[in-house]
Amino acid sequence: MGCALKNRLRVLRAERDWSQQELADRLSVSRQSVNAIETGRYDPSLPLAFRIADVFGLAIEQVFEPDRERQTG
Amino acid sequence: MGCALKNRLRVLRAERDWSQQELADRLSVSRQSVNAIETGRYDPSLPLAFRIADVFGLAIEQVFEPDRERQTG
DNA sequence: GCCTGGTGGAAAGCGAACTTGACACGGGTC
DNA sequence: GACCCGTGTCAAGTTCGCTTTCCACCAGGC
Numbered sequence: 001m002g003c004a005l006k007n008r009l010r011v012l013r014a015e016r017d018w019s020q021q022e023l024a025d026r027l028s029v030s031r032q033s034v035n036a037i038e039t040g041r042y043d044p045s046l047p048l049a050f051r052i053a054d055v056f057g058l059a060i061e062q063v064f065e066p067d068r069e070r071q072t073g
Numbered sequence: 074m075g076c077a078l079k080n081r082l083r084v085l086r087a088e089r090d091w092s093q094q095e096l097a098d099r100l101s102v103s104r105q106s107v108n109a110i111e112t113g114r115y116d117p118s119l120p121l122a123f124r125i126a127d128v129f130g131l132a133i134e135q136v137f138e139p140d141r142e143r144q145t146g
Numbered sequence: 147g148c149c150t151g152g153t154g155g156a157a158a159g160c161g162a163a164c165t166t167g168a169c170a171c172g173g174g175t176c
Numbered sequence: 177g178a179c180c181c182g183t184g185t186c187a188a189g190t191t192c193g194c195t196t197t198c199c200a201c202c203a204g205g206c
Binding site for chain 2: 004064
């Protein structure tokens with residue numbers, strides 16, 4: 001697994017009562033991508049991270065945060 | 074070209090008088106990666122974007138910004 | 147003129163991000 | 177039981193991030 005970041009996607013999505021499909025549509029990505037990011041299979045690209053922060057009306061740092069448990073340095 | 078974001082890497086690096094190699098070393102990536110990002114060949118990954126913001130002591134939004142010229146929205 | 151060192155740039159390969167398509171599970175409606 | 181919705185996961189394919197490798201430019205020593 002290659003995820004270096006933790007994210008609050010699932011919580012933020014639940015707060016707005018959006019399905020994965022609804023969020024995916026707002027982000028212009030596939031539902032599988034949203035699912036994969038939520039379940040920690042990979043981190044989004046930076047452009048997608050900007051879109052994610054945008055649809056939630058937050059800063060990127062408020063959605064994603066470095067997971068120091070995983071950073072080997 | 075697929076860059077959806079503009080970045081201020083070159084300016085920020087110049088302000089600190091760092092070479093591409095110096096910055097690459099601080100980021101734990103190759104010098105070519107720094108060069109490619111600076112010259113707009115691609116956007117960094119989100120984890121790398123966090124590191125970049127960190128070494129400059131800035132928020133991601135202060136280093137990268139959506140390039141609305143390219144976003145067909 | 148020639149070699150060396152330090153900077154910036156570009157092509158090829160590998161793995162990760164993202165896509166479409168399919169299948170499985172649980173809950174609600176009929 | 178059959179159908180729809182939301183979710184989780186796998187397979188296969190394409191594009192992009194990053195590394196490795198190689199090239200060009202400029203300055204200094206001999």
